[in-house]
Amino acid sequence: MPKSYRRTLALAAVLFLASANAQEVDSRHLAPGFQTRSPGSALLIVPADMELFSISAGGVEEPKADWTEAAQQNFRAALAARGRQLGSRVVELGQAQLDEFADIHALHRAVAEAVVMHHSRSGRKLPTKNDRLDWTLGEAVRPLQVGTGADYALFTWIRDSYASGERKVAMFAMALLGALSFGGSQVGYASLVDLRTGRIVWFNDLDRMAGDLREPTGAQETIDTLLKGFPAVP
């Protein structure tokens, strides 16, 4: 293999490895100066924004109601199972209430996108952020804080696709023809917002070819990965 290609390949490998290892470094996930949630604080769980798709043999992504419903239930159960990690004061925000806080939710979605784009992934960092998790919704969260009495809010977003049986066969067939093919992916984020300041104090993002929310064990694993390093209440 010519030297130039070897170098490019090495560079590519380093970049991919770097993003894989980033999970280990704590300052990537925690806002500067933040370690744990305040003692006795209440945590608001915002309904997970979740869609599950099945990729058919032809690559068409098809929404699956039973999977999504199961995933929602598994997700909630997996969260509840972390009981101690979440803390004793946990409040769930109802879907109906989301209508009332729609603009805050939309704002958070945009901020989370900015964090994923400019912080979680390498290549598009904002130099002025100095590699810090430094984003805040500021005063915008006040209605949420006042309306629920919570001190922190956990937002989650997941898009998950799975290769169907036919798809796996097709992938194998295509691999024989020499073409790359992908069998499903899991992308998402979990974001912890301090409702007293509006700061995102903890953030984790997911972008992998593994994970399965459809079964309880798979969901537990996804939650474990998503909430790895989730700040505890002392």
Add this chain to the structure above:
Amino acid sequence: MNPCLTPRRGFLRSACRHCLGLGAMAAGLPVLAQEASSAKPFQVPGRFSRPAVETDEAGLWSLMDREEARLRRSPLAIREPALDRYLADLTCRLADGHCPDIRIHVMRTPFFNASMAPNGMMQVWSGLLLRVENEAQLAAIIGHELGHYLERHQLEQLRDAKDKAVLAQLAGLVGGIVGAVGRIGVLASMFAFSREHEERADRLGMRLLQNAGYEGGEAPRVWDNLLAELKVTGGDDVGSRSALFATHPPAGNRRDLLLKMAAAGSGRTVGAAEYRRVVAPLRFGWLLDEVRRGQYEESLVLFDRLLGREPADAQLLFARGEVYRLRAEAGDLPRALDDLARASSAESPPAEVFRALGLVHQQRSDAGAAVQAFERYLALAPDAPDAGLVKASLAELKP
């Protein structure tokens, strides 16, 4: 696994979360296949119950439920109780028993579109409400969308897309439908109905329209009107070829088909006055949205047509005058002046007419007339957003 994650969005190629399906857009390949005489007869089915959760239909439903929640929460949603009631009544008249299952969402988007999802969610864009001329035309569109809903075309299309995609992939066209349909959350392609589906929806829609007592002849008119606008950028033969989707029957052919069906009934409800009354409180905003698009030629085709029906309407005269003023090509300024002058002496001219007149007179270096118009504008709208600019102009114009 593209490290550049953001989808590419160029100017005028909007990545629109709510563009579920330009199901009502006209465009298509020439020569519609001859309709098989053994085509299924139409029946309005009974109300749908929620599909069993493990079916593919259920997947679509619950996805659409979540999309509907987003629509409801969107700042682009138009919530006008009188309009909502009117649309609900209209839908009930068309699809009697299904009325409780259908929810209509009007969105502030200046393009012609309406779409319907399998869970009963209907979306109508303000650009469509601006373009239809009466209740019968609106009913024709809603009837068409009901056609898709009642025959569950979206579901068929999803299944069809899966099959097509397999063939495409195995044939080596990896980028084809996979690229178009394979993106998480993007559903527009799924609802690009086949030619057959569109034709069936046209036919069923026409049945519903006529059964509800509306004038069937208004349905083909919708396509004629749309075609005229599309020709501006699409060229004269846009009606016989696909600009967007390769699966729609061409506008010209659709019109012919509908004309034939419409001939069966006559002298029925058109509902022009009724329609105008209902949209009156919102129409001026929609006209402004249309002007803001900056697609002057298309807007002129639209405004010419609307003025053909209501030649003395102050708002329409203003809108067309504004387009001439903004386009400002050879001969436009006198046209603008003509329209705006007529608007100012028509019934209930909006304050903006005098602003536009002031600007036109300023352009023509007629200081006296400009001052008069600007002062009238500020008298009518002292808190106008551009009051500061207008006052500065007045100071310059007055000696």
Add this chain to the structure above:
Amino acid sequence: MKVLPARLLAAVLAAVLAACTTIAKVDGEQMVGGKLAVTLSQAWNKVTDPWDGGPYDMWTQEGIPLDHLRLWAGLRAGQPLVARPMVLLRAPGQKDPRYPTFTTGLQPDRLVHLFEQLYANEGAVRITRMEPAVFAGQKGVRFEFSLARRADDLELRGVGWAAVHRDELYAATFAAPKLTFYQRLLPMAEAVVRSARIRG
């Protein structure tokens, strides 16, 4: 599973990485389009997108999904304010839609309308204020607007400035989410704009 030949894979990766958006820090004295000088007391992030390179500089504080400061410098008559997308296939008789294009002799309200057109493409826009102002040392216009973005249902507030000098357009727009971001970041955008001077 068999993998693409390594050589091909490396080349593809290199090409893809090279064609990505890049973000660089801008601080101190900056030149926009070779014609507009600005002095920054606080650093900004300059975004360069090879796929969407319009005739303007784009800067951001909090990130692309949130806020942007766009700067146009020395745009000549006949030039559109945005990049035209590549048209790969064109049917006979098919024409381009209109893009907001600068021409000479535009009155202030027509200058503002250019930006109204530009943002109307992103969502529901409304100009909420227009008044004479000085931009880059030239007499021009300042305007404010609201935007409900279609792509993500986010409500933004914005402000813009435009002036013409020797038949060329100099302009800036700043937009950010209506909730908290706009108020917090506006002073920074205004500081940049206040410092702007035309050179050359």
